[in-house]
Amino acid sequence: MLFNSLSFLLFFPIVTIIYFLLPHQWRWLHILIASCIFYMFFVPYYILILFITILIDYFAGIWIERSEGKKRKQYLLISIISTVLVLFVFKYYNFFIDNYNGIANLIGWNYSIDALAIILPIGLSFHTFQSLSYVIEVYRGNQKAETNFGIYSLYVMYYPQLVAGPIERPQNLLHQFKRENNFKFQNFHRGIRLIIVGFFMKLVVADRLGIYVDSVYNNADKHGGLSLALATFFFAFQIYCDFAGYSSIAIGASRVMGISLMTNFRRPYLSKTVSEFWRRWHISLSTWFKDYVFISMGGSRVKTKSKLYFNLMVTFLISGFWHGASWTFVIWGGLNGLYLIFEQMIHRVHTFLASVKFFTVFRIIYVFVLICIAWIFFRSNSIGDALMITKKIFTSRGKLFTPPDPEILIYCFLAVFMIIANEVFYEMIYAKRRIKRYTVLNNAYMIFLIICIILLGVFDGGQFIYFQF
Amino acid sequence: MKVHLYKLFRFFLIAITILLLIDFSLGKVMGTLYNRMNVGEKARANYFIRRDTSSVVIFGSSRALYHYHSKVIADSLGLSVYNAGRSNQSIIYHLALLQGIVERHPPKTVVLDLKEDEFVKSPYKYEVLSALLPYCNTNEGIREIYLRANPNYKYWSWSHLLPYNSSVFATLYRGLKRGKDKDIRGFMPLDGTFKDERKISKNCGTSSLPIDTVLVTCFHDFVKLCKEKNIELFVTISPRYSRYECVRPELSSVLEAAQKSNVAVHDFSEVIDDKTLFYDLWHLNKKGALVYSQKLAAELKLKSATD
Numbered sequence: 001m002l003f004n005s006l007s008f009l010l011f012f013p014i015v016t017i018i019y020f021l022l023p024h025q026w027r028w029l030h031i032l033i034a035s036c037i038f039y040m041f042f043v044p045y046y047i048l049i050l051f052i053t054i055l056i057d058y059f060a061g062i063w064i065e066r067s068e069g070k071k072r073k074q075y076l077l078i079s080i081i082s083t084v085l086v087l088f089v090f091k092y093y094n095f096f097i098d099n100y101n102g103i104a105n106l107i108g109w110n111y112s113i114d115a116l117a118i119i120l121p122i123g124l125s126f127h128t129f130q131s132l133s134y135v136i137e138v139y140r141g142n143q144k145a146e147t148n149f150g151i152y153s154l155y156v157m158y159y160p161q162l163v164a165g166p167i168e169r170p171q172n173l174l175h176q177f178k179r180e181n182n183f184k185f186q187n188f189h190r191g192i193r194l195i196i197v198g199f200f201m202k203l204v205v206a207d208r209l210g211i212y213v214d215s216v217y218n219n220a221d222k223h224g225g226l227s228l229a230l231a232t233f234f235f236a237f238q239i240y241c242d243f244a245g246y247s248s249i250a251i252g253a254s255r256v257m258g259i260s261l262m263t264n265f266r267r268p269y270l271s272k273t274v275s276e277f278w279r280r281w282h283i284s285l286s287t288w289f290k291d292y293v294f295i296s297m298g299g300s301r302v303k304t305k306s307k308l309y310f311n312l313m314v315t316f317l318i319s320g321f322w323h324g325a326s327w328t329f330v331i332w333g334g335l336n337g338l339y340l341i342f343e344q345m346i347h348r349v350h351t352f353l354a355s356v357k358f359f360t361v362f363r364i365i366y367v368f369v370l371i372c373i374a375w376i377f378f379r380s381n382s383i384g385d386a387l388m389i390t391k392k393i394f395t396s397r398g399k400l401f402t403p404p405d406p407e408i409l410i411y412c413f414l415a416v417f418m419i420i421a422n423e424v425f426y427e428m429i430y431a432k433r434r435i436k437r438y439t440v441l442n443n444a445y446m447i448f449l450i451i452c453i454i455l456l457g458v459f460d461g462g463q464f465i466y467f468q469f
Numbered sequence: 470m471k472v473h474l475y476k477l478f479r480f481f482l483i484a485i486t487i488l489l490l491i492d493f494s495l496g497k498v499m500g501t502l503y504n505r506m507n508v509g510e511k512a513r514a515n516y517f518i519r520r521d522t523s524s525v526v527i528f529g530s531s532r533a534l535y536h537y538h539s540k541v542i543a544d545s546l547g548l549s550v551y552n553a554g555r556s557n558q559s560i561i562y563h564l565a566l567l568q569g570i571v572e573r574h575p576p577k578t579v580v581l582d583l584k585e586d587e588f589v590k591s592p593y594k595y596e597v598l599s600a601l602l603p604y605c606n607t608n609e610g611i612r613e614i615y616l617r618a619n620p621n622y623k624y625w626s627w628s629h630l631l632p633y634n635s636s637v638f639a640t641l642y643r644g645l646k647r648g649k650d651k652d653i654r655g656f657m658p659l660d661g662t663f664k665d666e667r668k669i670s671k672n673c674g675t676s677s678l679p680i681d682t683v684l685v686t687c688f689h690d691f692v693k694l695c696k697e698k699n700i701e702l703f704v705t706i707s708p709r710y711s712r713y714e715c716v717r718p719e720l721s722s723v724l725e726a727a728q729k730s731n732v733a734v735h736d737f738s739e740v741i742d743d744k745t746l747f748y749d750l751w752h753l754n755k756k757g758a759l760v761y762s763q764k765l766a767a768e769l770k771l772k773s774a775t776d
Binding site: 006182183184185188189404407408410411443446447450451454455456457458459 | 477483484487488491495556630631636637638639
């Protein structure tokens with residue numbers, strides 16, 4: 001079920017009302033059933049794949065806790081390998097086969113392997129990582145193994161964050177399912193506000209910009225540098241608003257029921273360094289990679305600089321590969337890794353620039369440009385396309401593409417302007433002065449956003465970009 | 470708990486009331502401005518749906534809009550002609566328009582210009598139908614057809630503001646601006662000449678393209694409505710500069726549907742070969758429209774004489 005669908009607009013209030021009407025001990029079961037229904041709206045039988053992952057990690061958690069010494073590690077490894085194997089088969093098998101066949105063809109070897117005719121289960125990468133974080137935390141002793149199979153299933157399947165995160169840690173989520181959450185108006189108000197903001201970001205900004213971006217990127221060879229640069233600029237905001245919008249709806253829907261999910265985005269395009277960007281962008285995934293990959297390899301506490309650079313690069317290459325089984329994503333990850341390594345190399349320059357306020361805006365623009373260059377690889381249909389687009393942006397100007405209805409372009413700029421204004425306002429005023437959350441101004445803002453959604457929203461924009469991961 | 474529920478009730482009451490009030494008042498303002506527009510495609514549609522009383526009406530997408538010179542046809546036939554063509558639109562839009570005016574003033578003759586890929590499935594054909602939204606709450610005929618394409622609209626039709634979604638600037642700008650389109654009865658001429666070389670396609674593809682049954686049904690309903698209201702229907706495919714050395718699979722769906730409805734398709738797609746009469750591969754320029762309109766008028770005359 002998509003958040004931006006009519007079914008969700010019915011599903012959400014019904015599930016929430018029943019949730020509060022039920023006695024506390026039955027609520028988890030109700031949400032679990034609702035989550036199953038939510039997931040089965042996509043491809044119903046794929047819930048069995050999810051069930052297998054849940055079953056493996058549920059027992060792995062218990063066995064890890066009960067055993068000691070080498071056995072603990074063995075159970076952890078079995079759990080990780082089997083969980084990742086499911087992800088590999090559905091997401092990466094065909095990628096490896098394609099590459100193998102390509103190489104075999106190149107060297108004239110006539111042993112091609114058939115690809116599997118399967119569709120990637122929606123949100124598989126997200127719940128795989130959420131399951132993994134559970135077994136790792138149990139192994140590290142930070143979380144007790146969950147003995148109630150239903151509650152553990154709910155941890156993996158909790159519908160607001162089931163298909164695109166935020167990727168939660170067991171320490172934050174599991175105990176909230178057991179706690180009695182009575183209806184609180186403050187939670188409701190905060191949650192609804194986040195939902196409205198999320199819908200605004202998705203319908204008014206992301207889907208609107210998507211019209212221009214798709215028109216240009218899907219016919220990249222026919223467009224000049226100016227159109228491609230503008231489409232890349234728009235894509236930066238499209239992907240941000242698409243994903244942050246989803247996260248906002250997810251966090252808001254959960255908040256209404258009194259369950260807090262972690263913040264996933266914190267105005268990333270106002271970052272002054274690339275490392276700051278990664279502390280503000282897709283926070284639940286960045287911290288996952290930091291906690292379970294980067295630190296496991298030694299993190300930044302290593303003897304040599306080159307080992308640190310190696311750790312950074314490997315983490316970002318895996319992160320790129322997590323996003324999609326394509327070389328464009330790997331290069332996107334690699335580029336971000338390179339940015340961070342370069343930033344480490346010149347950290348003294350950054351320290352100096354940080355001390356002079358005058359440079360703040362330039363630093364923000366510099367980081368934004370770097371991130372946009374990386375987005376070209378993320379959005380392009382192939383590496384060839386990405387290279388051609390990059391080359392065109394820097395070498396040719398061409399005529400600016402205007403859609404058949406030029407009004408679309410005005411809405412695109414307006415959408416970007418509104419998002420930038422909103423981000424700057426939050427960063428500079430709202431967050432610092434801590435304006436009281438429940439004020440007339442806040443309610444007026446909500447009504448303004450709803451009017452914007454009605455007047456400027458795109459209602460047939462389809463699914464969220466991150467669902468494919 | 471009671472306090473929280475009371476706050477919730479109060480919040481809903483106030484928020485929904487304010488929202489409905491804003492929606493209603495802003496919707497009315499937008500509606501007034503929309504009706505005041507004198508320039509552009511929206512203004513032309515407004516005029517046609519609400520006021521036009523022409524005897525001959527042209528329906529179709531951009532090729533209708535740019536190819537049928539209303540004045541030339543009117544002079545030749547001695548009847549009033551209006552060109553209701555609109556870029557990017559499909560048969561659903563044409564049917565909605567016909568159904569929307571037929572009770573007020575049924576025309577004597579309708580020319581329906583079809584594209585070769587008129588019935589090929591494409592989500593874009595549904596997206597552009599939002600052009601009908603401003604009329605859905607006031608015109609039952611248009612509403613009925615729009616709901617076919619977007620059944621969920623019935624849940625949102627309470628909003629007075631939604632019909633103006635994505636046309637805020639055009640409505641504000643053109644609604645407040647004075648001036649008028651040069652009156653050529655809906656027809657829009659294209660200035661300029663096609664400069665590139667013609668490519669002759671040798672391969673049209675063998676696999677049949679996905680056909681949208683909703684679009685085919687709309688075509689049958691269009692024909693049925695014309696028959697019911699005794700409107701003479703003339704289905705055409707207008708000239709293009711591109712040429713094919715093969716049978717285009719998408720064209721067969723048009724011919725099949727026409728045959729099923731017992732209507733002749735007048736294929737003019739290759740009657741004009743002069744490059745100087747074209748604006749691009751698919752559209753005639755102003756001069757070309759003049760030539761084609763004369764040809765069409767002669768055909769219409771001949772048809773009414775034989776009938």
